[in-house]
Amino acid sequence: MPLFDMPLEQLQTYAPPRYEPAGFDRFWQTTLQAARQYPLNATFVPVDYKLATIQNYDVAFSGYGGQRIKGWFSVPANHEEQLPCVVEFIGYGGGRAFPTDWLLWPSAGYAYLVMDTRGQGSAWSPGDTPDPEVDGSNAHFPGFFTRGIASKDTYYYRRLITDAIRAVETAQSHPVVDRERIVVTGISQGGGVALAVTGLLGANINVLMADVPGLCHFRRATTLTTAHPYLEIVHYLAVHRDQVETVFSTLDYFDGLNFAARAKARALFSVGLMDEVCPPSTIYAAFNTYGGPKEIRTYPFNGHEGGGTFHTLEKLNFLSKLMQLSQD
Secondary structure, eight states, X not given: OOOXXXXXHXXXXXXXXXXXXXXXXXHHHHXXXXXXXXXXXXXXXXXXXXXXXXEEEEEEEEOGGGOEEEEEEEEETTOOSOEEEEEEXXXXXXXXXXGGGOOHHHHTTOEEEEEOOTTOOSSSSOOOOOOOOTTXXXXXXXXXXXXXXXXXXXXXXXHHHHHHHHHHHHHHHSTTEEEEXXXXXXXXXXXXXXXXXXXXXXXXXXXXXXXXXXXOOHHHHHHHOOXXXXXXXXXXXXXXXXXXXXXHHHHTTTOHHHHHTTOOSEEEEEEETTOSSSOHHHHHHHHHHOOSOEEEEEETTOOTTXXXXXXXXXXXXXXXXXXXXXXX
């Protein structure tokens, strides 16, 4: 995996023009208002996975269109006070799997909600949430990056990002959770979704941790990398030659750069300079556009795995300091 993108010195100042639709805010306000017309109806059912130090709950709540979304909620056993909560969104193709796959944050003393990803969960970890397309869709290249892409109203990520907003609201509804200390995080697709949530929810999010985030700077990613999932858009447009402007007009409503410009929470990003899945320039474009206090950890000789366990330690230290400050 050679360096294939810009040199680091250029990446550090790379802030390309944003293609922001005039109706961006109105679209998302309308979308979330429609979702909130359905009762959240969050349920937390205790489940026993033989974990002596962690209490686990099978979660369900109403997401986009009132459709039921699954997840796991975990807290340290025998806690006595309200806890800061980490809400995590999953990388492309993955599902919620089992609570035994998500031990880090409750083991570190946080409440933790991981949201299942509608329609996904068959690539590398199992999921339990379907994706009913009640709005209709168009022909799409296999995968999710072109599902419903002919219109912002039917695009897959409208549904997924709305689910993610409702997942945060579900976490906030639990009496164990300190609503004033909400963290969103994710890797790749999950990092892009977390960035979108941060831009849309404003002061309701205290911290963003976006690891090698996707869904950023679509116009560059699709002309730079030959890796999936951005390659799905390339394949789609190679067949649907007359839809280039339509496709990118849709994607502009979901581009992480436009969410980053609205975000204010303290943020920690990560990037691998040899990442061909989420190219470094797309991540730095979002980071440099980000509107709140921010830090980035750069891993020069890593691809999409980013910092791995080294970056896990960075996140633990970063969050521990911020949560301690918020209590002082």
